[in-house]
Amino acid sequence: MSSQDGLEVILPGDPLPQLNPLLNPEPSSEDMKPRTLRLGQGLALSPSTPITPILPYRFGTLHVTSSVKKPAASITSTPRHYHPSPNDPVLVTLLRVTAEQFIVQLTPYTPPAIIPFENYIINNAGTTAAARKSRPNLPHGSTIYARVAVVHKHLEAVELSVPGPEYGEVVSQKNTVNASSKSSSSAKKDTSAAASSGNAAIANRNEVTPYILTISQAMTKILIAEDTLGKPLLSAVASKVPFEMIVGKNGRVWIDGSSQRDVVKVARCFKEYDDGEMWDDPDGGAARLRELVGKVCGR
Amino acid sequence: MASASLTPEISLCPLPQSDGSCQYTCPTSRTTILTSVNGPLEVRAKDELPNDATIEVVVKPGVGVGGVRETRLAHILQTTLKSLILTTHHPRTLIQIVAQIVQSEDHTSIPLLLSPLLNCTVLSLLIAGIPMRTTGWSIHLAVLPAGTDIPNKNRNMIVGQETDGEAMQTDGEDVVVRNPNRAVFAKAKSSHTLTFSKEGEMLLIESLECSEGKGGESADGQGWEIDEWVKVMEIAQKLCCGEGVEVMRNALGEKKVF
Numbered sequence: 001m002s003s004q005d006g007l008e009v010i011l012p013g014d015p016l017p018q019l020n021p022l023l024n025p026e027p028s029s030e031d032m033k034p035r036t037l038r039l040g041q042g043l044a045l046s047p048s049t050p051i052t053p054i055l056p057y058r059f060g061t062l063h064v065t066s067s068v069k070k071p072a073a074s075i076t077s078t079p080r081h082y083h084p085s086p087n088d089p090v091l092v093t094l095l096r097v098t099a100e101q102f103i104v105q106l107t108p109y110t111p112p113a114i115i116p117f118e119n120y121i122i123n124n125a126g127t128t129a130a131a132r133k134s135r136p137n138l139p140h141g142s143t144i145y146a147r148v149a150v151v152h153k154h155l156e157a158v159e160l161s162v163p164g165p166e167y168g169e170v171v172s173q174k175n176t177v178n179a180s181s182k183s184s185s186s187a188k189k190d191t192s193a194a195a196s197s198g199n200a201a202i203a204n205r206n207e208v209t210p211y212i213l214t215i216s217q218a219m220t221k222i223l224i225a226e227d228t229l230g231k232p233l234l235s236a237v238a239s240k241v242p243f244e245m246i247v248g249k250n251g252r253v254w255i256d257g258s259s260q261r262d263v264v265k266v267a268r269c270f271k272e273y274d275d276g277e278m279w280d281d282p283d284g285g286a287a288r289l290r291e292l293v294g295k296v297c298g299r
Numbered sequence: 300m301a302s303a304s305l306t307p308e309i310s311l312c313p314l315p316q317s318d319g320s321c322q323y324t325c326p327t328s329r330t331t332i333l334t335s336v337n338g339p340l341e342v343r344a345k346d347e348l349p350n351d352a353t354i355e356v357v358v359k360p361g362v363g364v365g366g367v368r369e370t371r372l373a374h375i376l377q378t379t380l381k382s383l384i385l386t387t388h389h390p391r392t393l394i395q396i397v398a399q400i401v402q403s404e405d406h407t408s409i410p411l412l413l414s415p416l417l418n419c420t421v422l423s424l425l426i427a428g429i430p431m432r433t434t435g436w437s438i439h440l441a442v443l444p445a446g447t448d449i450p451n452k453n454r455n456m457i458v459g460q461e462t463d464g465e466a467m468q469t470d471g472e473d474v475v476v477r478n479p480n481r482a483v484f485a486k487a488k489s490s491h492t493l494t495f496s497k498e499g500e501m502l503l504i505e506s507l508e509c510s511e512g513k514g515g516e517s518a519d520g521q522g523w524e525i526d527e528w529v530k531v532m533e534i535a536q537k538l539c540c541g542e543g544v545e546v547m548r549n550a551l552g553e554k555k556v557f
Binding site: 083153 | 431
């Protein structure tokens with residue numbers, strides 16, 4: 001959070017002189033390939049305005065990754081709605097199945113998204129769900145962890161993909177078995193506390209129903225950045241209750257734990273942290289967070 | 300209160316359920332506006348545009364039910380905002396803007412309402428993350444005939460007199476007043492609501508001759524000379540691009556983003 005404090009607010013239409021060195025890179029000896037600057041959210045190419053060839057169209061702070069290999073720039077802002085962008089990990093709900101695709105709900109306020117069967121990879125060998133035999137028989141309302149594949153403003157629906165076995169239907173049992181091996185670079189992460197609590201505790205529980213919590217976009221970003229922004233919250237909760245979570249950028253978090261009581265405790269901590277907008281406090285919410293965790297999880 | 304603050308009171312996100320909202324109080328005329336922006340939403344089939352977002356503006360009056368005046372205000376807002384919003388980013392969707400007049404000294408006066416409405420809406424649009432080409436700021440300037448008696452507490456409205464209310468040179472020269480309140484506006488001979496983008500490009504002109512003062516005397520019958528209008532325009536441009544943008548940056552700078 002403190003890293004954001006020094007950054008200047010960018011308004012739509014502001015010229016971005018910071019990007020000029022990335023636009024016209026000097027030819028360097030070791031890397032002669034032309035490097036392309038990737039524009040993330042909030043930035044668009046605008047050839048019609050010579051002062052701002054790269055036009056910021058949202059208010060926020062400029063975020064630049066000036067690495068040699070993959071320079072990228074985006075405007076960081078926290079809109080209330082989720083705007084899908086490619087490669088976002090999301091948690092979706094299955095609405096119905098048609099002959100060629102799963103129809104899923106991405107957010108309640110947008111038309112349904114689709115997962116074509118050929119985008120649904122079920123195992124490491126790359127088998128897709130296109131064949132009737134290999135198609136997973138998912139009940140309506142099941143939760144699928146997917147990735148945004150195609151977003152185009154002129155398309156009717158957002159297209160999602162399930163790029164591997166670590167994605168797919170979110171089942172409590174399946175995830176607990178593979179939990180420790182699954183700390184991939186995506187947002188699907190389990191806390192260290194859950195891993196250290198041992199598999200024995202998790203293996204013999206049967207009656208735990210995982211919880212799906214709807215959270216704000218700001219909260220989503222906090223939970224995904226588990227080592228930086230989310231560290232105070234996650235370490236405070238995890239020190240009391242072991243749990244696992246999967247965060248979808250569409251504002252949903254899936255919470256699982258070793259007992260129903262634990263799941264509810266974690267969900268309540270997250271919900272109250274979010275509703276109280278504790279990250280907005282001058283101290284980063286530390287005082288209120290301590291009080292909250294003490295109240296919910298016991299001292 | 301010799302010289303009240305000229306910075307508008309802005310509160311961002313007062314409405315927790317809307318995508319972007321803002322409450323804005325004009326520092327001098329005390330007009331208070333509350334706006335809410337939602338979007339992009341699904342659009343009704345008859346309003347759907349194949350390549351653009353539909354912008355819907357509703358202005359709700361402070362007293363009574365909405366009528367022609369509110370429709371006119373909504374239309375002015377809609378056409379001005381259309382040039383700011385990048386509608387091609389979200390085709391076949393709806394961007395819904397609702398503005399509620401909370402408080403005004405004169406609910407029947409379009410000039411007193413228009414500039415706070417515009418500023419408040421632009422701030423809400425920014426909060427909601429609606430794609431915009433640039434931002435705009437609006438100011439209402441009124442021209443008073445030379446030698447008009449302005450009460451001391453309102454001296455800070457006079458352009459060029461913000462700092463010291465003591466020295467006044469109303470002799471011979473018309474007085475330009477910004478965001479006047481009703482009492483001062485009643486003495487005006489012409490009123491100009493002007494909107495400029497951050498870069499100084501003109502977005503809106505709403506100039507009108509006032510019944511009080513000595514309007515209607517110029518050659519073109521408009522109540523003001525063109526030289527006078529150009530002078531007013533230059534003042535407005537300076538204020539919008541300087542002060543206005545600064546106010547906007549300060550207000551948004553307090554909002555935390557991740």
